[in-house]
Amino acid sequence: MTDANRQILLKKRPVGAPADDDFESGEGRLRSPSRGEVLLKNLYLSIDPAIRGWMSDAKSYLPPIAIGEPIRSGTLSQIVESNAEGWFTGQIVQGLAAWESFSTVPVSNLHGKVNMIEGIPLHAMLSVLGGTGLTAYFGLLEVGRPRDGETVLVSAAAGGVGSIVGQIARIKGCRAVGLTGSDDKCSWLTDALGYDAAINYKTADLRIALKEACPQGIDVFFDSVGGEILNTALTRLNRRGRVALCGAMSQINADERPPGPDNYLQLLVKSARMEGFTTLDFAGRYDEARAVLARWIREGRLKYRDDIVDGLENAPSHLLRLFTGEHRGKLMVKLADPEV
Amino acid sequence: MTDANRQILLKKRPVGAPADDDFESGEGRLRSPSRGEVLLKNLYLSIDPAIRGWMSDAKSYLPPIAIGEPIRSGTLSQIVESNAEGWFTGQIVQGLAAWESFSTVPVSNLHGKVNMIEGIPLHAMLSVLGGTGLTAYFGLLEVGRPRDGETVLVSAAAGGVGSIVGQIARIKGCRAVGLTGSDDKCSWLTDALGYDAAINYKTADLRIALKEACPQGIDVFFDSVGGEILNTALTRLNRRGRVALCGAMSQINADERPPGPDNYLQLLVKSARMEGFTTLDFAGRYDEARAVLARWIREGRLKYRDDIVDGLENAPSHLLRLFTGEHRGKLMVKLADPEV
Numbered sequence: 001m002t003d004a005n006r007q008i009l010l011k012k013r014p015v016g017a018p019a020d021d022d023f024e025s026g027e028g029r030l031r032s033p034s035r036g037e038v039l040l041k042n043l044y045l046s047i048d049p050a051i052r053g054w055m056s057d058a059k060s061y062l063p064p065i066a067i068g069e070p071i072r073s074g075t076l077s078q079i080v081e082s083n084a085e086g087w088f089t090g091q092i093v094q095g096l097a098a099w100e101s102f103s104t105v106p107v108s109n110l111h112g113k114v115n116m117i118e119g120i121p122l123h124a125m126l127s128v129l130g131g132t133g134l135t136a137y138f139g140l141l142e143v144g145r146p147r148d149g150e151t152v153l154v155s156a157a158a159g160g161v162g163s164i165v166g167q168i169a170r171i172k173g174c175r176a177v178g179l180t181g182s183d184d185k186c187s188w189l190t191d192a193l194g195y196d197a198a199i200n201y202k203t204a205d206l207r208i209a210l211k212e213a214c215p216q217g218i219d220v221f222f223d224s225v226g227g228e229i230l231n232t233a234l235t236r237l238n239r240r241g242r243v244a245l246c247g248a249m250s251q252i253n254a255d256e257r258p259p260g261p262d263n264y265l266q267l268l269v270k271s272a273r274m275e276g277f278t279t280l281d282f283a284g285r286y287d288e289a290r291a292v293l294a295r296w297i298r299e300g301r302l303k304y305r306d307d308i309v310d311g312l313e314n315a316p317s318h319l320l321r322l323f324t325g326e327h328r329g330k331l332m333v334k335l336a337d338p339e340v
Numbered sequence: 341m342t343d344a345n346r347q348i349l350l351k352k353r354p355v356g357a358p359a360d361d362d363f364e365s366g367e368g369r370l371r372s373p374s375r376g377e378v379l380l381k382n383l384y385l386s387i388d389p390a391i392r393g394w395m396s397d398a399k400s401y402l403p404p405i406a407i408g409e410p411i412r413s414g415t416l417s418q419i420v421e422s423n424a425e426g427w428f429t430g431q432i433v434q435g436l437a438a439w440e441s442f443s444t445v446p447v448s449n450l451h452g453k454v455n456m457i458e459g460i461p462l463h464a465m466l467s468v469l470g471g472t473g474l475t476a477y478f479g480l481l482e483v484g485r486p487r488d489g490e491t492v493l494v495s496a497a498a499g500g501v502g503s504i505v506g507q508i509a510r511i512k513g514c515r516a517v518g519l520t521g522s523d524d525k526c527s528w529l530t531d532a533l534g535y536d537a538a539i540n541y542k543t544a545d546l547r548i549a550l551k552e553a554c555p556q557g558i559d560v561f562f563d564s565v566g567g568e569i570l571n572t573a574l575t576r577l578n579r580r581g582r583v584a585l586c587g588a589m590s591q592i593n594a595d596e597r598p599p600g601p602d603n604y605l606q607l608l609v610k611s612a613r614m615e616g617f618t619t620l621d622f623a624g625r626y627d628e629a630r631a632v633l634a635r636w637i638r639e640g641r642l643k644y645r646d647d648i649v650d651g652l653e654n655a656p657s658h659l660l661r662l663f664t665g666e667h668r669g670k671l672m673v674k675l676a677d678p679e680v
Binding site: 059060061226231239240245246247248251257258259260261262263264265267268269270271272273274275276277278281 | 399400401566571579580585586587588591597598599600601602603604605607608609610611612613614615616617618621
């Protein structure tokens with residue numbers, strides 16, 4: 001092991017969509033863990049919309065990334081040195097660390113030890129069995145609370161989270177309708193993932209398309225997009241409908257605050273609910289959710305797709321793909337294999 | 341009893357705030373109740389913001405009032421003829437009827453028989469023990485779900501509903517903060533009703549005033565106003581905060597749809613919830629709520645104020661007072677005393 005630590009740093013805060021020159025390579029020094037900390041070797045980086053939020057200086061559930069600091073990121077990592085009770089060298093963990101070869105973090109940043117599951121590859125622990133799957137699971141089941149026979153609409157449906165949400169909705173006996181940005185991805189949703197219907201929001205008249213695809217109205221809208229998609233979906237919401245707010249991809253690169261959903265009074269007219277969440281709200285239940293998701297995978301009822309590139313230097317360009325909508329499934333960057 | 345039935349009809353749909361010439365007097369004929377209906381003598385009319393909504397042709401939980409029809413209204417009424425099992429002549433009922441001396445309605449429009457409570461006047465059955473009190477009770481306790489020690493912000497706090505919400509919040513051990521439109525009404529809230537603080541939103545810098553009045557942030561916002569008040573309150577909402585949407589007085593007279601709350605992503609950042617409701621969502625629990633409210637009144641912990649005018653012809657001008665904000669407590673119109 002060397003003392004050098006390759007990093008990707010935040011050079012400046014993005015204006016609009018992130019660009020290559022918002023990042024710069026750097027080299028830090030390893031820091032031995034203080035009491036309650038561990039030193040991690042990062043194996044996979046999770047490429048998520050949340051990173052774009054942390055790059056800006058808006059107030060959020062976590063402070064902004066400071067200029068000159070490595071980009072904060074979910075990771076799949078291996079403990080190489082521990083100074084915390086109950087955590088041991090060699091353990092694979094999922095955590096909140098950064099775009100760098102090694103990270104020293106407090107154990108409160110760890111989402112628990114990753115137990116390998118037979119027949120499921122390590123990187124899936126960062127996607128369908130990691131934050132992505134947990135977001136889909138808790139957001140749909142605990143915030144959306146779909147009931148058998150209801151209609152569940154999902155935006156960003158071909159993304160990491162959305163591709164799982166629709167399948168869970170189907171498992172729960174719901175009609176699953178997906179919104180995505182190309183006909184190819186629409187076909188993928190219906191043919192490969194079992195969505196009942198898919199709408200290309202870039203070419204469709206959304207109002208009409210929603211009416212056709214959701215003839216019984218929308219009971220649950222799992223929304224990661226916001227903007228006009230949310231505003232239009234509100235008009236098709238059923239009485240006692242629920243909007244699970246997972247994100248706002250349509251607004252994430254905006255420099256000025258975009259308008260709010262002027263149809264929000266549909267919530268009043270329909271005794272409906274709009275509720276934000278993060279997986280942290282359900283931190284005590286990750287193992288339960290992982291066990292259920294793994295069972296569905298083994299039973300062949302839940303499919304997932306991980307879109308992986310190799311090498312820390314490719315992290316910025318992989319993040320940019322989030323905003324062009326070219327990807328399917330979960331984006332991640334591979335840095336290293338675990339040591340056995 | 342005569343065959344004639346004095347009525348106030350919808351002459352045309354209001355543009356902006358309702359005006360005198362949106363209404364006209366009329367005379368209808370009494371209709372004997374068909375099977376499942378009752379003929380009501382209306383004793384008190386309930387003057388509520390919802391009436392303004394029904395006067396427009398926007399889609400809502402009830403269809404618009406048709407032009408030429410009497411104005412739909414909550415009422416306190418006495419059954420003068422029944423053609424429905426379990427309903428008898430002489431019973432006092434709370435129901436959904438209209439601005440007219442007599443109404444023939446299906447029993448599904450009745451909110452149950454009114455049982456007089458010793459020491460509480462009949463008209464209170466239409467206010468604190470009627471829809472107004474039920475709206476405050478269920479909206480705060482079931483949608484807002486305040487916990488001991490939390491901060492509850494109430495808009496339109498001197499109105500019929502708001503004046504009760506703050507008192508229930510205090511009974512539940514919360515800090516109650518009210519928003520209203522004059523210093524006089526602010527004093528009434530704190531001195532007579534026990535609100536911990538009150539803000540005159542017309543003269544205060546709302547952002548600063550909320551910070552001062554809610555130093556621990558807002559856990560529950562009971563909102564009947566919407567617009568910039570809602571948008572600003574969202575920025576002070578605590579993690580896992582709740583917005584109980586009761587109405588949108590600031591928007592009710594708008595001809596074009598006002599902008600939505602552009603701070604709605606605070607719901608995401610804070611894992612917070614915004615939820616609409618009507619008392620109809622809790623129709624099976626009215627008796628339970630009335631019993632609790634009556635007990636609080638008897639114990640001297642819940643005060644109410646009814647602002648009553650006499651005579652059907654005064655109903656339109658009394659409705660207009662809702663929008664000028666001059667009133668305190670619940671507006672109603674007295675038409676007749678019950679026959680004993």
